Amino acid sequence: MSFPTAPDEDARLAALYELALLDTPEEPAFDRVTRLVTKLLNVPISTVTLVDAQRQWFKSSIGVEAQETSRGVAFCAYTILSSEPFVVEDASQDARFSQNPLVTAPEGIRFYVGIPLRSLQGFALGSLCALDTKPRAVSADELATLQDLAAIATEEVHLRERVVLEKKNAQAYQQQLNELHRSMECQIERRTNELNLVIESAYDAYISIDAHGVVLDWNRAAEVMFGWPRKEALARTITELIFPTGLPPRNNRMTITSTARRRDDTELPVEIRIKALMIDGRERRSLFIHDITERQQLERLRDQQAREDVLTKLPNRRALDERLPESMARTRRTQQPLALLFMDLDGFKAINDTHGHAMGDELLRVITKRLVQAVRETDYVARWAGDEFVLLLEGSEPTVIEQLANKLIQVVQEPMTAGKAALNVSVSIGIALYLPASAETANELLKRADVAMYEAKRSGKAQVRIAQPVDRTC
Known part of the structure; x- marks a missing residue:
């Protein structure tokens, strides 16, 4: 199969070959990225692809057994020509790919989204892509992720380029x-050893200090990372500058x-490797420092998504399982009662059956907003x-709790208009009170509220x- 090429194809290939990443072993840095793509976008296939003259080669892949394919069948051959993310929602309906053997094969590719991976000079060397065997759309949040x-x-690619240049x-x-x-041979050996350490360790910033913490060397990456020009950093102590x-x-x-x-007093999370060496009987320490801001942001994002509906x-339920024991502990400490309201919508299944799940989802969002505001x-x-x-409900008087529950019933019963249809549901509520002296567990408290909710349903709902x-008491 034929494939498109860019006007700068020769220069692009020269930059790719100079990088020397083709046909190299797997590396954790790229494998972590493809694993995150499959988890965060919920797709079975993800690859980091380098596009050679006649092939696409996978530096990292999840869900792909082959190490490479011909460029003629590569979706990524189109991605590297695009300045924007390249999205194919259903390849079987796309004239460019409908006859592609990767599409026509059993369980063939349907969905594809790729982001070009560019060199420091702006050449598209390959792509990060997510694929699925089912047609689908990509949301703005998924695309941003x-x-x-x-x-x-x-x-990581840029880091390799810097190493090549170094x-x-x-x-x-x-x-x-x-x-x-x-x-001057001694000085040559000393400088060569330091440069070799920088290249071998491959950390963004390299700083050399003496036994008293005085800066002896400070590379360009350190200037960018910490805001101190090399001339100003030299001869100052490491504690004065960044620690x-x-x-x-x-x-x-x-x-x-x-x-x-x-330098501007903002804080930066970092990973540090410290290597000590003796030169002419004097201790020198080499610091290799890597900015982990993006990694921590991704970790926080994953943690948030794990606890959010x-x-x-x-x-979500996991977040509640963590919050409820904390609330019960506060109740025992403050001697203030805790109320747990278990709510189940009445008539929601009929909404799904009659108007579809999309309308049911919208109704759940509306009810969520009403509950939070109430x-x-x-x-x-x-x-x-x-x-x-x-x-x-923490610290609420028992006399107020039932009044609030009845208010919530009224709030939920307000109809929601969807086109010409009015969607009506109600809610049945079970209340369980947890008192400071109780020896009840979180699961037992939830169970009591759940049982009370079903009693409300059996009594006529709403x-x-x-x-x-x-x-039992303590």
Whole structure:
């Protein structure tokens, strides 16, 4: 099959070959990115692809057995020509790909989205892509996530380019040093060793200090990362510049996670590797520092998504399982009662059956908004499952709780208009009170509220029932 090429194809291939990434072993930096793509976008296939003259080669892949394919069948051959993300929602309906053997094969490719991976000079060397065997659309959030991950993969590529450039510079510098007087051989060896360490360790910033923490060397990456020009950093102490509380203890076998300070006093999460060496009987320490801001942001994003309901953006069941024991502990400490309201919508299945799940989802979002607006800012509303919600009320008087529950019934019963149809549902609520002296567990408290909710349903729905108190006390 034929494939399109860019006007700068020769220069693009030269940049790719100079990078020397083709036909190299797997690397954790790229494998982590493809794993995150499959998890965050919920796709079975993800690759980091380099596009050669006649083939596409996978530097990292999930869900693909082959190491490479011909360029003629490569979706990525189109991605590298695009300045924007390249999206194919259904390849079987796309004239460019409908006869592609990767599409016509059993369980063939249907969905594809790719982000170009560009060199420091702007050449598209390959792409980060997500694929599925089912047609689908890509949301703005998914596209933003893929672009963030592509930025991480691109930075790894840029790092290799810097290493290649550093090697070239080191070779040229070595040639110059070899022409100098023999009395400078010691200085040549010292400088060469430091450059080799920088290349070998491949961290963004390289800083050399003496036994007293005074800066002896400070590379360009350190200038960019911390805002201190090399001339101003030299001869200052490392604590004065970036580690005001002192340099973390050295560990030659492991990286150290710490917080550094920039020149503008902003903080930067970093990973540090410290290597000690003796030169002319004097101790020197080499610091290799890597900015982990993006990695921590991704970790926080994954943590948030694990505890947030995708549809309603409320805390999910996992988040409630963590919050409820904390609320019960506060109740025991403050001696203030805790109420748990278990709510189940009445008639929701009929809405799904009659108007479709999309309308049912919209109704859940509307009801979520109503519930949140009807309670205090300090109250905790979570989506338990399906059309079930849980509300935690801390420090509320028992006489007020039932009044609030009846108010919630009225709020939920307000019809929602969808086109010409009026959607009507109600809610049955079970209330379980947790008292400071109770020895009840979180699961037992939820069970009591759930049982009370079913009693409300059996009594005619759209009603409130208060669970029987437990006999056990601490």
